[in-house]
Amino acid sequence: MLAATRLALCALLVAGSTAHAAELSTLRISVIPTSVLAPLYAAMEKGYFKDEGLKLELAPTAGGAIGIPGLVGGSYDIAFSNNVSALSAVAQGIDIQLLAPFPQGSADETAVIARKGEGIKTGRDLNGKIVASNTNKNVIWLYLREWIRKTGGDPSKITFREVAFPQMNDALKQKQIDAAFQINVFVIAASKDPALKIVSFPYREVQPEVQPSQYVATRKFIQANPDKIVRFLRALDRGNKWFDSHIGTDELYSLVAGFTKLPVAVVRQLKFQPVAKKVELVELQKTMALMRQEGLLKADVDAKGMIYSPGTP
């Protein structure tokens, strides 16, 4: 009797484990490995995705050119994308949905920097000068122009140049540009540089609750794999909670240093803020309005329909 029970238990265990192993389905995710991805990497490291029967295949990329084309081409299931690209895609008939937001804090981390001693404090001071963003017509460019307008400047009187983030500080020092909208890692470097100064934080002044990036997927994929998406979001949510509760800890710093390859000393200076609760329609609509103002969008798109919620077609 006992032997039979033991045998039955063993059989159950084996069946259970093989069934579990067989259930691990793959999700391919395209990411740009910046610090905002910490919740995702945390969830992977802690096994939250495995608990949901998911195996994540991350495809890191340095440039944003891959995200949405890769989704459409079927190379990825989910991509890290910014809201301007997403809205443009929808306007062009590419049916994608925004799945989940990232940690807040862009408002406090991305800054306009300029050379010290030139008296550049507002958009008006930049009239007639050269300003750099990393890519024209992306979210950074959009909010930079709006900040210039809001602080008394006129974008039509300013020359906009494209400079990659790593080169912005040097281009400033070489006087090839007069100001630049920089991202967190290099803003920290600029603040330590005696020749440069931080002018302002455009996101904070234009739209403090802005959500520049989201996880996106095509509606087709979501409709074909509703359960997978739900499980992904559930595991991601656990990662978000872990992230929120570990802000300021060494564990988080070494996690971020690991996947970004940044020195730990620099990671310690990054400001981490909790993850946004959900993709906010209001913020998306504000971005959409800015895009219309700049001519990036000819007409409004269905922003509400773009935001994923389980159970909706």
Add this chain to the structure above:
Amino acid sequence: MSSVSTLDDVRRGKADVNPIAGRPGPRLYGFLLIAVLLLFWEISSRLGWVVSSYWPPVTNILRAAVEQLAGGDLLNALLATLGRAAIGYVIGSAVGVCLGILLGKSRFLRLALLPLIEIVRPIPTPAVIPPLILFLGVDDALKIFIISLASFFPVFTNTISGVAAIDDTLIQTARTFRAGWVRTLVQVVLPATLPAIAAGLRTATSLAFVVAVLSEMIAGSSGMGYYLVQMQYALRPDLMYAAVLYLAIIGYCLNRAFVALETRCLPWMGKT
């Protein structure tokens, strides 16, 4: 009437063809120049003539490069790039040689295919990647395709010119011996075209390497291109330049190996 070299000339090889390059002394001048430039770099960085986080002292770069030898991301990235470059190079060159010979010999094929080839040739790699992503995805298939494409053109161009430049006497001689087209191809056309093919292959070697790195910078998640961009954003310029150093060394070695191979296998190169 072409002159025929004696076997002795052929055996003496490279030293006879180019007596200067044969001696080790002059080659050192080249390395001396590089060393002087690197010294300038080191001094300018240490003394603050150039202040930038992307101008680290050369000694930092060398230290990072040596550290990576003990096992690090850099070597893995290098292997990934070399692997892809090699596969793409082989495919592109093979197709280049075949099409070069075919189009060289067949007027009909030339008229049919040459316009397409000439139109595709000037399209730069970054422009061709986004549409290719839709068909080939973003993995190795895409990169190997692009590398093959880049390797194809110099090999094809050189092959087709080589075929066109074959001394007609050779073809006529083969015909006198009643050699069939296969024998003519293998024993006359191919050896006569090999010097031109070799020149094309040598160009394609460095091109394949460069395009491999470029495609990884634009659409990559592994390899040297991706590593270079990653190190830029990770504020590790020493590792970034160490990667460039490895690329330069490998490129140089590949080129020298190729030249040595050419000399051994194609002793009739450079002589008519």
